[in-house]
Amino acid sequence: MKTNYQLRYAAHPSDAKSYDTERLRKEFLIENLFKADEVNMVYSMHDRLVVGGAMPVKENLQLESIDPLKQPIFLRNREIGIFNVGGKGKIKVGDTSYELDYKEALYLGAGDREVYFESIDPSTPAKYYFNSATAHRNWPDKKVTRADAEVAELGSLETANHRIINKMIVNQVLPTCQLQMGMTELAPGSVWNTMPAHTHSRRMEAYFYFEVPEGQAVCHFMGEPQETRHIWMKGDQAVISPEWSIHSGAATSNYTFIWGMAGENLDYGDQDFSKITDLK
Numbered sequence: 001m002k003t004n005y006q007l008r009y010a011a012h013p014s015d016a017k018s019y020d021t022e023r024l025r026k027e028f029l030i031e032n033l034f035k036a037d038e039v040n041m042v043y044s045m046h047d048r049l050v051v052g053g054a055m056p057v058k059e060n061l062q063l064e065s066i067d068p069l070k071q072p073i074f075l076r077n078r079e080i081g082i083f084n085v086g087g088k089g090k091i092k093v094g095d096t097s098y099e100l101d102y103k104e105a106l107y108l109g110a111g112d113r114e115v116y117f118e119s120i121d122p123s124t125p126a127k128y129y130f131n132s133a134t135a136h137r138n139w140p141d142k143k144v145t146r147a148d149a150e151v152a153e154l155g156s157l158e159t160a161n162h163r164i165i166n167k168m169i170v171n172q173v174l175p176t177c178q179l180q181m182g183m184t185e186l187a188p189g190s191v192w193n194t195m196p197a198h199t200h201s202r203r204m205e206a207y208f209y210f211e212v213p214e215g216q217a218v219c220h221f222m223g224e225p226q227e228t229r230h231i232w233m234k235g236d237q238a239v240i241s242p243e244w245s246i247h248s249g250a251a252t253s254n255y256t257f258i259w260g261m262a263g264e265n266l267d268y269g270d271q272d273f274s275k276i277t278d279l280k
């Protein structure tokens with residue numbers, strides 16, 4: 001197996017507004033999360049969120065520590081939220097195993113345990129997308145499904161933003177230190193997520209788009225509300241949203257995305273909305 005990681009520095013909004021397409025993509029877009037028998041991670045200096053993917057095919061994959069953590073065990077001072085976006089899988093955490101079906105999630109609190117990612121059937125491998133944040137205490141591990149989620153139905157077909165927000169790894173469902181994660185599903189015919197757009201200066205966020213049909217793409221919007229930029233994305237790609245940035249997207253079809261946040265508070269509703277007509 002192979003573990004790869006990249007370090008991404010935090011960006012100042014005054015600098016980011018002068019980035020060209022290539023630089024925007026280099027700093028914020030995460031393209032290669034799923035390669036057979038690899039664990040791929042980005043360690044972002046925005047709230048030290050780690051964004052990663054693991055796809056076990058021929059072998060079980062260990063969640064190995066990476067050099068920026070300066071710890072022998074990944075979870076020593078970190079919590080992690082993991083979503084399975086592939087075939088049926090199993091995650092071994094110390095002596096305990098958790099089966100994860102499509103779109104099911106697992107929260108693991110901080111503490112010295114080794115984690116192994118497995119696929120049940122290598123011909124339809126599991127694909128694990130994860131976010132990890134630093135943790136000051138160890139909360140209990142918990143498998144979380146959509147049945148456990150706090151659900152919000154937002155938007156409408158008329159404004160092309162009818163969507164279901166499944167808040168899964170949030171403090172209404174289980175205790176965490178910093179991490180909040182969930183999955184938003186766009187209804188057929190709806191293409192806009194997170195519109196009206198918002199920022200939350202107390203938290204950064206990462207979005208991972210999937211269920212984007214072959215041949216379709218997502219146009220993700222970022223930047224300060226008065227200075228927006230776009231990044232064209234495919235399915236199975238993630239994007240980092242700094243605390244000063246909106247994070248919203250429109251695609252050429254409906255799709256699903258996983259959002260994850262870390263930072264100062266666990267208050268999902270702590271968001272500063274922009275009027276749609278004020279965006280620039």
Ligand SMILES: O=C(O)C(=O)C[C@H](O)C(=O)CO
Pocket residue numbers: 154163165182184193194195200205247259268271
């Ligand atoms: O479609 C949406 O709206 C979202 O899913 C918004 C995210 O949950 C978010 O940005 C939380 O801060």
Ligand SMILES: [Zn+2]
Pocket residue numbers: 198199200205247
């Ligand atoms: Zn947000």
